[in-house]
Amino acid sequence: MKNSTLIKGTAAIAVGAALLLGGGGSLANWNAEATAAPGTIVAGDLNVAKTAAGVWKDRAGTTIDINTYKVVPGDKLTFTQDLTVTLVGNKMAADVSTTGISATNGFTAANVSVSAPALTLGGTAVANPLKPTGSAQTVTATISFEFLSTTAGRADTTASYNFNNVAFQLTQVAQTGLS
Numbered sequence: 001m002k003n004s005t006l007i008k009g010t011a012a013i014a015v016g017a018a019l020l021l022g023g024g025g026s027l028a029n030w031n032a033e034a035t036a037a038p039g040t041i042v043a044g045d046l047n048v049a050k051t052a053a054g055v056w057k058d059r060a061g062t063t064i065d066i067n068t069y070k071v072v073p074g075d076k077l078t079f080t081q082d083l084t085v086t087l088v089g090n091k092m093a094a095d096v097s098t099t100g101i102s103a104t105n106g107f108t109a110a111n112v113s114v115s116a117p118a119l120t121l122g123g124t125a126v127a128n129p130l131k132p133t134g135s136a137q138t139v140t141a142t143i144s145f146e147f148l149s150t151t152a153g154r155a156d157t158t159a160s161y162n163f164n165n166v167a168f169q170l171t172q173v174a175q176t177g178l179s
Contacts, residue, residue: 044089048096048170051138054081066163073111074149078142083168086136091175093129096141100165107159111151114161117141117168129173141168 056066059076071077087094101114119126120140130139145161 044092045086046088046092046094046170046172047084047086048168049084050168051082051084054079071145071147073147073151076144076146078144079163080140080142081168083139083141084136085130085139085170087130087132089132091177092172093131093175094170094172095128096130096139097128097169097171098141098143099167099169100163101143105161107147107156107161108151111148111156112161113144113146113148115142115144117143 056064056069057078057080058064058069064077066077066079069077083096085094085096096117096119098117118141119128119130120142121130121137126139130137143166145163147156
């Protein structure tokens with residue numbers, strides 16, 4: 001008898017659930033939807049390219065051929081390179097730096113000085129970080145190599161400094177609102 005009651009109870013529950021889910025009852029709920037048009041996200045841009053070959057000048061401002069020029073203590077040579085800098089983005093900012101420059105690179109470190117790039121935009125000195133202007137910018141980067149006049153004796157005679165692996169690098173820097 002217990003089995004019969006258990007079977008009848010289980011059957012009643014199954015029939016009730018079937019009616020509720022399948023058609024005898026209702027599990028009605030309200031549903032609505034609204035579409036949105038949030039737009040398209042577009043990435044910015046960061047790029048640097050040289051516009052033409054750079055120019056070497058001596059302390060007097062005379063253009064020199066770096067392949068044949070021989071420096072002496074007290075000489076200061078300046079390399080100027082025009083760069084096309086593209087910066088696009090609402091929170092974009094970037095630093096221009098050089099790679100491939102070391103303290104010695106063939107000379108005694110105490111006898112030479114190689115500068116970080118000095119930057120100008122339209123002839124006006126600018127500092128890192130650079131910011132977007134709405135179009136590509138021509139930035140002039142200048143680095144200098146000085147064979148110090150304090151070099152004593154015959155130090156660094158016939159030494160060479162290889163600038164063949166120098167590159168100008170543009171690196172994004174963090175701005176307020178970025179992680």
